[in-house]
Amino acid sequence: MESQRIKIEPDLFDKIVLFILILSGLLLFLIPAYYFSLLPEIIPIHYNFKGKPDGYGNKNNIWLLSMIGNVLAFGLYQLTRHPALFNYPENITRKKKQILFTYSKRTTLCLAVVISFTILYLVIMTVQVALNYEEGLSNYFSPIFLVLLLSPVVYYIRKSLLNK
Known part of the structure; x- marks a missing residue:
């Protein structure tokens, strides 16, 4: 399939997000490890x-x-490595695929950060x-979480619609 041959190379944004996710992932285990013996049953x-x-x-728990x-x-980070798997609303040209693949990847990376930080806050x-x-x-x-979760989606949908 042609869409699977388009490759989006990692850029600075991707590397920063990966660093943030690794840091958040470490904290998700270090914080409970530090406090576990102090927690009530x-x-x-x-x-x-x-x-x-x-x-x-x-x-x-x-x-x-x-x-x-x-x-x-x-999981979301790994999904961004395969933007051809995402669902796109229309038949698109190769040039448009490059743009939409990038937007899909960025949206998903932003969602991964929001989810990671939300769960870190919950922990x-x-x-x-x-x-x-x-x-x-x-x-x-709750309202802040909903806004943070929907903001990247709305932002990149709007960008993709304006980029026709």
């Missing part, structure tokens, strides 16, 4: 829309959250709540 594992804990479980964060972030706050330093997540967590 039961910790918050779910928060409502207002950021208050409404579900509790064993402290080992902190590792599951860290693993989910890393799998999602690095940090779960530790803080479990140790009674905080009562819950910020009241602004």
Whole structure:
């Protein structure tokens, strides 16, 4: 297939994102490792829309959250290496494919960073709540997360529509 022959070489943006994801991934394991012995046996594992804990479980769940964060972030990063697998809304020329592949890759990289940092924030706050330093997540967590999650998608869709 022709679309699979187009290769987008990693640029500075890609390298910075990879560095950020590696750093975030390390923190997702170092923070629970550091605090694990201090955590009570039961910790918050779910928060409502207002950021208050409404579900509790064993402290080992902190590792599951860290693993989910890393799998999602690095899975998305790996997906960007194959932009031909993405779904595009129209038949496109080779020149347009290059542009759309780049936009798709950038959108996905931005989403990987947002997801990684969101889960890192959840791990940090779960530790803080479990140790009674905080009562819950910020009241602004949910709206900020939604804005951060949708912003790259809207931005790159708009760019691709303007680049016809």
